[in-house]
Amino acid sequence: MSVHVEELVVTSxxxxxxxxxxxxxxxxxxVTIVGESGSGKxxxxxxxxxxxxxxxxxxxxxxxDDTGYDVAERGNRRHLWGRRMALLPQEPVLxxxxxxxxxxxxxEGAPGFRSDRRGGRRRAAExxxxxxxxxxxxxxxxxxxxxxxxxxxxAAATIGGAGVLIADEPSKGLDDAARDALAALLxxxxxxxxxLLTITHDLDLARRLGGxxxxxxxxxxxxxxxxxxxxxxxxxxxxxxxxxxEPGRWxxxxxxxxxxxxxxxxVSADGVGKGFDGRSVFADxxxxxxxxDRLALTGPSGSGKTTxxxxxxxxxAPDSGSVRHAPELARGRLQKLYQDPAVAFPARVPIGTGxxxxxxxxxxxxxxxxxxxxxxxxxxxLLRRRPGQVSGGELQRLAIIRAMLLxxxxxxxxxxxxxxxxxxxxxxxxxxxxxxxxxxxxxxxVTHDRALARAxxxxxxxxxxxxxxxxxxx
Amino acid sequence: xxxxxxxxxxxxxxxVGRLSGTQRCAAxxxxxxxxxxxxxxxxxxxxxxxxxxxxxxxxxxAEPLGRDHLGRSVVSRLAHATRLSLLxxxxxxxxxxLVGTLAGVLAAxxxxxxxxxxxxxxxxxxxxxxxxVVLVASAIADGGLWPLYxxxxxxxxVEYFRVxxxxxxxxxxGPAVEAAGLLGLGPVHVLRRHLWPDLAPLLTTMATFGLGTxxxxxxxxxxxxxxxxxxxxxxxxxxxxxxxxYDEAPWMSxxxxxxxxxxxxxxxxxxxxxxGS
Numbered sequence: 001m002s003v004h005v006e007e008l009v010v011t012s013x014x015x016x017x018x019x020x021x022x023x024x025x026x027x028x029x030x031v032t033i034v035g036e037s038g039s040g041k042x043x044x045x046x047x048x049x050x051x052x053x054x055x056x057x058x059x060x061x062x063x064x065d066d067t068g069y070d071v072a073e074r075g076n077r078r079h080l081w082g083r084r085m086a087l088l089p090q091e092p093v094l095x096x097x098x099x100x101x102x103x104x105x106x107x108e109g110a111p112g113f114r115s116d117r118r119g120g121r122r123r124a125a126e127x128x129x130x131x132x133x134x135x136x137x138x139x140x141x142x143x144x145x146x147x148x149x150x151x152x153x154x155a156a157a158t159i160g161g162a163g164v165l166i167a168d169e170p171s172k173g174l175d176d177a178a179r180d181a182l183a184a185l186l187x188x189x190x191x192x193x194x195x196l197l198t199i200t201h202d203l204d205l206a207r208r209l210g211g212x213x214x215x216x217x218x219x220x221x222x223x224x225x226x227x228x229x230x231x232x233x234x235x236x237x238x239x240x241x242x243x244x245x246e247p248g249r250w251x252x253x254x255x256x257x258x259x260x261x262x263x264x265x266x267v268s269a270d271g272v273g274k275g276f277d278g279r280s281v282f283a284d285x286x287x288x289x290x291x292x293d294r295l296a297l298t299g300p301s302g303s304g305k306t307t308x309x310x311x312x313x314x315x316x317a318p319d320s321g322s323v324r325h326a327p328e329l330a331r332g333r334l335q336k337l338y339q340d341p342a343v344a345f346p347a348r349v350p351i352g353t354g355x356x357x358x359x360x361x362x363x364x365x366x367x368x369x370x371x372x373x374x375x376x377x378x379x380x381x382l383l384r385r386r387p388g389q390v391s392g393g394e395l396q397r398l399a400i401i402r403a404m405l406l407x408x409x410x411x412x413x414x415x416x417x418x419x420x421x422x423x424x425x426x427x428x429x430x431x432x433x434x435x436x437x438x439x440x441x442x443x444x445x446v447t448h449d450r451a452l453a454r455a456x457x458x459x460x461x462x463x464x465x466x467x468x469x470x471x472x473x474x
Numbered sequence: 475x476x477x478x479x480x481x482x483x484x485x486x487x488x489x490v491g492r493l494s495g496t497q498r499c500a501a502x503x504x505x506x507x508x509x510x511x512x513x514x515x516x517x518x519x520x521x522x523x524x525x526x527x528x529x530x531x532x533x534x535x536a537e538p539l540g541r542d543h544l545g546r547s548v549v550s551r552l553a554h555a556t557r558l559s560l561l562x563x564x565x566x567x568x569x570x571x572l573v574g575t576l577a578g579v580l581a582a583x584x585x586x587x588x589x590x591x592x593x594x595x596x597x598x599x600x601x602x603x604x605x606x607v608v609l610v611a612s613a614i615a616d617g618g619l620w621p622l623y624x625x626x627x628x629x630x631x632v633e634y635f636r637v638x639x640x641x642x643x644x645x646x647x648g649p650a651v652e653a654a655g656l657l658g659l660g661p662v663h664v665l666r667r668h669l670w671p672d673l674a675p676l677l678t679t680m681a682t683f684g685l686g687t688x689x690x691x692x693x694x695x696x697x698x699x700x701x702x703x704x705x706x707x708x709x710x711x712x713x714x715x716x717x718x719x720y721d722e723a724p725w726m727s728x729x730x731x732x733x734x735x736x737x738x739x740x741x742x743x744x745x746x747x748x749x750g751s
Contacts, residue, residue, distance in 0.1 A: 315652060332658035344653045348671035357663045406657065 001027050001065055001084075001163040003048070003195055008060035008071060010043050010052065010219075017056070018043045019219045025164070025195045030186070030211030032198045032227065034242065036421040037391075039216040041199045045166045048197070049087050050077035064164070082109055082160035090169035092153035096141040102152050103128065103137030109159045127155045131185070147178025154185055164195040171202045173418060175300040175448035183208035201421035203246055207231055215239045245422035247429075248451040263291035266329055266410050266442060267312055272321035274307055281307050284321070287461055291409055293442040296453035299463030305446045308463065309336075309414050312444070328409055332362065335403035337432075339415040341395040345387040351398055352383030355405075364405050372401040376431050393424035397431055404435050410442040418447070429456060500743025503736050511560050514553020521551040522705045530723045539729050543719055551707035552729050558702065559709055559737070562623060563688035567681050569627040574634025575677065579669060581635070582642035583661075593639070596632045604629035608691055612700045622701060626688055633684075637676060642669055679745060686741040693734055709734055 003025040010018035018040040025031050033041045046052045048062060052074070060071040064084065069076050077085065089095035097105055103124050107113060110120035128137055131151045141149055150170065157165065167186065171179045183205055190196050190211075198209060206213055206227060213230040215223040215238065223236040234240045243249065265288050273283035281304035289295055289312075297305050310316035313336060314323055325334070338344040346354055359369065373380065376397040382390055390398070396416055403411055413432065417425040433456060436443045447453050453460050493501065515521075525545035533540040539548035581589040599607070611625025645651060645668055654664055689709075695701030696710025704711060709730040716727035 313656070332656065334656065336653065336656055338649050338653065340649075344649045346650050346654075346667040346671065349667050354663075354667055357659055357667065358657055361657075361659055361663070402653075402657065 001193070001195055003164055003197075004063040005044075005048060005071075006061045006063070008044065008047055008058070008062075010040070010047050010056055010058045012056050016219045018047060020044060020216075020221055023214065023221075025197055027163070027193050027195050028190050030190055030196050030198065030209040030227075031214065032200060032206040032209055032211065033214045033216055034200060034203060034206050035216035036201060036242070036423045040219045041216045042168055044216070045087070045168050045197060045199045047071055049081075049085060049166055050074050051087070082157075082162060083111065084162055085164040085166065086157040086160065086162035088153060088157045088165060088167040088170050090172050092149040093141060093144070093146060093173075095153055096149060096156075098141055101138050101140060102133070102144070105141075106137075106152065106155045106159055109156050111160055123159060124155070127159055128152070131155055145178070146173050147175070147181060150174060150178065150182055151185065154182075158189065163193070165189055165197070167196070167198045167200075169200055169202075170198065171200060171205045176450070177300050179205060180208070203231060203243065203422070215242065242422060245426040246451070247425070247449060247455040250426065250455045263293070264326060264328075265290055266293075266326045266334075267323065269312055269323045270321050272308075272311055272318040272323060274304070274311055274316065274319050282463055285461075285463075286321075289410060289442055289444060291442055292440055293410075293444075294436075294457040294459070295442075295444045296457035296460040297444060297446045297463065298448065298450055298453050298460055300448060303463040305448075305463055306339075306414055309412055309444070309446055313412055332406040333409045335406060335408040335411050337396065337399050337403060337411065337413040337416045339418055341392065341399045341416075342387045344399060345395070347387055350384050350386055351390070351395075355383065355402060358402065358405055362406055364407070368405060369401070372404055372435075375434070376401060393420050393428055396420065396428050400428075400432055400435060404439065407439060408441050410444065411436060412444045412446075414446045415448070416445075417452070418449070425452075496743050500740045504740040504744065507556065507733070507736055507740065508560065510553060511557040514549070515557055518547055518550030518553055520547070521554040521707045522546065530719060530726075532723070533725055539725055540723060542715065542723070542726055548726055548729060551712060552709075552733060555707040555709045555712055555730065556733055558706070559689045559692055562619070562626070562692055563685045565623055566626040566630060566688045567684040569623075570630035570684065571634050571677055571681055573627070574631040574636075575638045575673070577631070578635045578638025579642050579665070581639045582646055589639075592635070596635050599629070599632040600636075605691065605694070608695060609700060612695055619702065622692070622695070626691060629691075630684055630688070634677070634680060637680065638673060641673060641676065645669055645672060682741050682745055686738045689734065689737050693730075 005020065005023040005025075007022070008018060008020045009016060023031070023044075033044065035041050043052065043056070047058050047060070048071075050069075050071075052058055054074075058071045062069040062071055062077075064080070081087075096102075103121065106128060107117070107120040107124035110123045113120035125134075125137055128134060131154065133148060133151055133155075136144070136148065136152075141152070144152065165186075170182055170186070174182060179202070186196055186198065186209060196209070196211075198205070200206060210227045212224065213227045214221050215230065215234075215236065217238050223230055223234065223239050230239060231243065234243055267289040269285060269287050271284050271286055273280060273285070275281050275283075285308060287295075297308060299305050307316065311318045312323060313334065314325060345351060355369065378394060378397055378401070382394060382398065387395060399416075411432075416432065417428050420428060429452070432443070435441075443457070445453060445456055450460075523546065525541070528541045528545040530543060531537065531541040531545070537547055537549060539552065542548055542551070577592050581592040607629040608622070608625040611628065612622050614621055646664070651664055651668055654668065692701060693708065693710030693713070696708040696712075697714050699711065699714060701710060702708040704715075712730040713727055716723070716730075720727045
């Protein structure tokens, strides 16, 4: 089984979004497409699958073994779905049906499920057990951690026996351990003679998968070759830039001030613990945060980082222990950045309208907003748009602006870049640290990315997940 | 204060050019109905003047819909009845929407006892059929308009309450409102920027349906003779009165039915996409 894509062009109103001459997907060898968001890599996957949005036009040919398919024709690959070709969706938690038990969702995809339900359910149970989810067949998706949901999605995608697997950003939102497990899973698919096309901006995942790497930028492929070669000795300047954006390779920025020894204590937590539904998420955490501090809260997903953040911000009451805030933190001097900035703005009003309320309420010095907009390289027209009409990176920078307008003493950033690609992450973190430095404000960075924590923060508090069997809660 | 924000963005409004064909037709029907309800009683002022010598007079130039079994002008009665129906429906829907929305936001915001009490109350109203509430109210009312209005509004506030409460609870518990709290923005901001923009399209759709339901409920009551007391003209009551004469004077029964159909089709046709724009 092998797949060949030739002369693939995807356009939107005449503008090319994908223009790739030829991509071969040999069996047993991973092919990974990397690049930043907007480079067209996801569209390429959807063009191959035949799931492009109707307003896009596609041209080109797809060869699956000896059969040729015209990419322009959308429905002609439908009969292949599940049996020959399968798509592993991004953010599996959203792709799974929230009202359906896991085992049933997987079983549905089994060949012949309509006539032989029992056999399908048995295959699903076997498959889930093989993926280490033996006891979870009757669980609903929202009780699973991100990594477990990804494994369920993998089971659902492959139960039909599809040899060609297309994975679209499969590691988005996964922590290191879950990502390693995912890479092992994908490699196993290859070892069984399968074809794998992975779309990702996660270079670590690309490294782990090996095989061939294609670097995409502005609709085209700028560099391709074996993974080790492209990712260790990149030839194209764009690839070099992409690699330099990995947090582990950031050049250290000089910091004014340095680590604060005598700065006043802003937040002190004393033996706090919190749990949900009788299950402890974390227990007995003590820490102090001083002005100008740069603290990282790390740990795998499900270890309670966000919950601890809520307790530290006093948005949640701890089950045990106490959290004290310095009086200076009152009146909005403690701010928070959210993992998904789109849900942190009122969804149906232009961003500028919300900011105007803020200016009206707190009356910062005139021109402060314009200065911040300039410093973040954001244009005024963005303020006229709604949160859903602005890209993730820009919106997170707008969230930083919104927080900085109040001159906070402490900024709590909850996975602020985990949904952004590497280049955008670097830019956003750069803006964030610049502002925090200039204002002499403390920063608590919640992240599952140890490399990012080390690149940004002076000290790190690591949460270990509570004993196994606990469904992840964020 | 800042040039970046001075130029307020034009809010997307429903422009006539963006209405679909169906919506334009529906709007035209409703405009005609409203015109008839406003100008009709002025042109044909007296709906109760009897002239038994003109018993069941057929339609003519002076009386476009003829005269009924008591020699009263049918067009005058129809115009007055239409005005009554539309005004009552508007008043009932406005009251129900206002009360339901306020109670819903209050319940979602305060939670605790307030929520328990209001939710329990709405539960009790859901358990009763809406028309039963209105029937009881109008039985007590004995033909008066005010109890009828109160009964209709009482039967309708529950749906607004329940929708608004559910949606507000989601919004108020969400990160956007949490962020607004951290930013020190008060309840006015939360209401104006978070809740209202999200609830308004929902309420518009519900109110459109509510108007139709109210007009229909009022005429149903008139039809079974527990609504507005004669001789005040009312659409349902007019249909009942005309029944014995449908053979000799079909226009008498057809006219109020036609108005009812036009009101309902107009309101249903106006319904656009919810939550769009």
